[in-house]
Amino acid sequence: MTFLSELLAWFTDPLNWQGTSGIPIRTWEHIQYSVAATLIAALIALPISLYLGHTGRGGLLAINIANIGRAIPSLGLIIMAFILLGLNIVPVMIALVALAIPPIVTNTYIGIRNVNREVRDAAGGMGMTGWQILTRVEIPVALPLIMAGLRTSAVQVVATATLAAYLSFGGLGRFLFDGLALQDYEQLTGGALLIAALSLITEFALARVQAVIVPKGLAKRNATAAVDAKMSGRAGVASSGA
Amino acid sequence: MDWGWVQDHLDEIQSLFFQHAQFTLLALVYGFAIAFPLALAATRWPRLYTPILGLTGILFTIPSIALFMLMMPFTGPTATTCLIALTIYTLLVLVRNTVEGLRGVPREVREAAEAMGYRRFKQLFRVELPIALPVIIAGIRIAVVTTIGLVTITALIGFGGLGALFIDGFRQAFGTPIIVGFTLSVLFAVVADVALVGAQRMLTPWARGAGGR
Numbered sequence: 001m002t003f004l005s006e007l008l009a010w011f012t013d014p015l016n017w018q019g020t021s022g023i024p025i026r027t028w029e030h031i032q033y034s035v036a037a038t039l040i041a042a043l044i045a046l047p048i049s050l051y052l053g054h055t056g057r058g059g060l061l062a063i064n065i066a067n068i069g070r071a072i073p074s075l076g077l078i079i080m081a082f083i084l085l086g087l088n089i090v091p092v093m094i095a096l097v098a099l100a101i102p103p104i105v106t107n108t109y110i111g112i113r114n115v116n117r118e119v120r121d122a123a124g125g126m127g128m129t130g131w132q133i134l135t136r137v138e139i140p141v142a143l144p145l146i147m148a149g150l151r152t153s154a155v156q157v158v159a160t161a162t163l164a165a166y167l168s169f170g171g172l173g174r175f176l177f178d179g180l181a182l183q184d185y186e187q188l189t190g191g192a193l194l195i196a197a198l199s200l201i202t203e204f205a206l207a208r209v210q211a212v213i214v215p216k217g218l219a220k221r222n223a224t225a226a227v228d229a230k231m232s233g234r235a236g237v238a239s240s241g242a
Numbered sequence: 243m244d245w246g247w248v249q250d251h252l253d254e255i256q257s258l259f260f261q262h263a264q265f266t267l268l269a270l271v272y273g274f275a276i277a278f279p280l281a282l283a284a285t286r287w288p289r290l291y292t293p294i295l296g297l298t299g300i301l302f303t304i305p306s307i308a309l310f311m312l313m314m315p316f317t318g319p320t321a322t323t324c325l326i327a328l329t330i331y332t333l334l335v336l337v338r339n340t341v342e343g344l345r346g347v348p349r350e351v352r353e354a355a356e357a358m359g360y361r362r363f364k365q366l367f368r369v370e371l372p373i374a375l376p377v378i379i380a381g382i383r384i385a386v387v388t389t390i391g392l393v394t395i396t397a398l399i400g401f402g403g404l405g406a407l408f409i410d411g412f413r414q415a416f417g418t419p420i421i422v423g424f425t426l427s428v429l430f431a432v433v434a435d436v437a438l439v440g441a442q443r444m445l446t447p448w449a450r451g452a453g454g455r
Contacts, residue, residue, distance in 0.1 A: 003315055070387050071431035073394035076408045076424040083417045159305030166398075176311050180398070185315040192311035196304040203303050 003185070010186040021174065023194065029170035030198060033161040037093055038154045041100030046146075049105040053112025053142070054134050062109035069102030074160045082167050092164045099160055100153040107149025111142030140215050147210040154206055158199050172198065244418040255407070255422060262403025262430065265393045268325055270385060273332030280333075281340035282366075291341060298334040306331065306392050310399055324396040331392055332385040339381025343374030376449055379442040383435055390431040394423070404430070 010016060017023050052058040077098060081091030115138050123137045139146070165173030175191025178184070248255070284291040301309075306327065313323040347370045355369045371378075394405025402409065407423030410416075442449075 067387065067435075070384070071391055071428050071435075073391050073405060073408070073424060073427050075394050075397060075405060076420055076427065079408045079412045080417070080420045080424060083411065083415060083420060155303060159307070162305060162307045173307070176307065180311070180314075188311050189315055192308040195308040196312070199303055199305050199308070200300065 006186045007189055010190045016190075026170060026172050026174055027194065027198065030158070030161055030172045030195075033089075033092065033096065033164055033169075033171055034154065034158045034202075037096035037157045037161070038100055038150070040093070041097045041153055041157075042104060042150060044097070045101045045104035046108060049108035050112060050134065050139070052105075053109045054130070054138060056113065059109070059113070062105055064106075065102040066106035069099065072099065074099055075163060075166075078160075078163050078167065087167065089164075089169060092161075092167060092169060095163075096157050096160055100157050103152040103156070104146075104149040107145045107152070108142065111145030111149075112138050114145070115141045143214050144210065147206070147214065151203065151206040151210065155199055155203050158202050159195070162195055243421060244416075247416075247418045248422060251419075255404075255426070258402075258404050258406055258423075259426060259430070261401065262390070262393050262405075262427070265321075265324060265328060265396070265401070265403055266386065266389045266434075269328035269332055269389050269393075270382070272325065272329040273336055273385065274382075276329070277333050277336035278340060281337045281344070284337065284341050285344045294337060295334070298337055301330050302334040306395050307398065310396060314399065319399040321401065323399065324393075324401050328389055328392055328396075332389060335381045335385045335388070336378075339384075340374070340378050343377030343381075344370055346377060347373045372446070375446050376442060379438060379445075383438045386434050386438065387431045390427060390434065394427055403427075 015022075019025070049062060052062050074095065078092060078095040081094045085091045085094070112134075119137060119141065120133060123133045128136065161171050162173035162176060164171045165177045172191055172195045175187050175194065179186070179188030179191060280294055284294050304312075309327045309330065310323060313326060317323040317326065351369065351373065352365070355365045360369060393401075393403045394408065396402045397405035397409045404423040404427045407419040411418070411420035411423070
């Protein structure tokens with residue numbers, strides 16, 4: 001049990017909570033990378049996938065991109081971007097954004113395409129324009145899946161932002177790579193626990209957000225979508241195999 | 243892209259690929275050995291399903307890098323560390339798809355099998371599992387592709403299969419090994435995925451016409 005007590009000592013050492021390399025600052029850096037990457041990915045992926053879903057174009061790519069994304073090795077992507085673009089935060093961001101886009105695209109596209117044809121036709125029959133159908137009918141109905149996609153991406157980004165520290169940047173990965181280099185297993189394990197906790201918090205917090213903003217009438221669908229998000233896992237596809 | 247480097251390192255690339263394939267295969271075999279009984283239990287006693295899914299789901303949400311590192315104080319930078327973590331990541335998909343597949347067996351089919359006098363185990367293996375196979379294989383496909391990607395992360399603790407080439411390239415600030423590792427790793431995933439689709443078509447000839455998923 002000595003390891004556990006040393007780990008506890010690491011967590012309770014006031015020095016580890018102070019200054020620019022303390023736990024609060026590292027956590028804040030990690031959150032900043034993650035929020036920035038997820039937002040940029042959403043800004044790129046949402047308009048494209050809403051357009052594709054609304055018009056029904058590009059389905060083959062939109063549905064399969066999440067599967068392709070799953071096969072992309074994140075470590076290779078980040079190091080490759082670093083070699084091409086040099087040592088700054090841009091390669092890290094590019095890699096994180098690239099990994100975050102596929103789940104958003106696939107889930108959003110499937111969410112919009114899954115809107116009942118009759119519902120869409122009824123909206124058209126009531127005289128709604130294409131824009132109105134998209135914003136007032138399709139997006140609200142697809143919201144559970146859109147949120148599931150964003151959640152999958154966000155959790156994946158939080159996980160992968162750890163690698164920023166491999167390129168000498170900050171974030172919670174610092175503790176991992178410094179601990180690894182120094183064979184300091186308390187620091188290593190402490191960092192790993194913090195990253196695991198941040199991922200789980202992200203997952204549950206976004207699940208709460210989803211529960212709050214999804215229209216009540218869709219609550220039941222929402223439950224199904226939550227299961228889908230789980231099933232789709234890291235690089236999620238909403239309508240995976242099952 | 244420096245083809246001379248590729249020529250000089252063919253042996254190394256080959257052995258890294260074998261390590262990659264070995265890790266993937268072992269993780270899948272161990273994963274299935276754990277997931278299959280869990281899935282049968284969850285099908286037999288539905289109450290177990292939510293806790294099993296919840297637990298494997300939480301394990302799945304823990305970032306792979308963090309999980310590898312969490313094992314380090316106990317098993318050190320060894321292949322065991324890699325395999326335990328890789329196996330854990332296959333569980334969620336395998337359990338879920340096996341349970342969903344078995345649950346999807348139509349009630350009439352089950353009743354017909356019972357009426358024909360099938361015993362529980364024989365019914366499971368002769369009737370229910372074959373019908374559930376497309377969904378189970380869909381799960382295996384996701385697990386295989388995910389695992390092939392995750393193996394590269396183990397490069398951080400000295401393994402990595404083709405991912406070791408990323409670290410090589412990083413240390414020398416040299417792009418070729420990274421491109422080679424990246425391309426082969428993605429290619430491996432795609433080929434494995436296509437091979438599994440082929441295996442499914444062979445194993446479930448009856449599902450072909452119906453566009454078996």
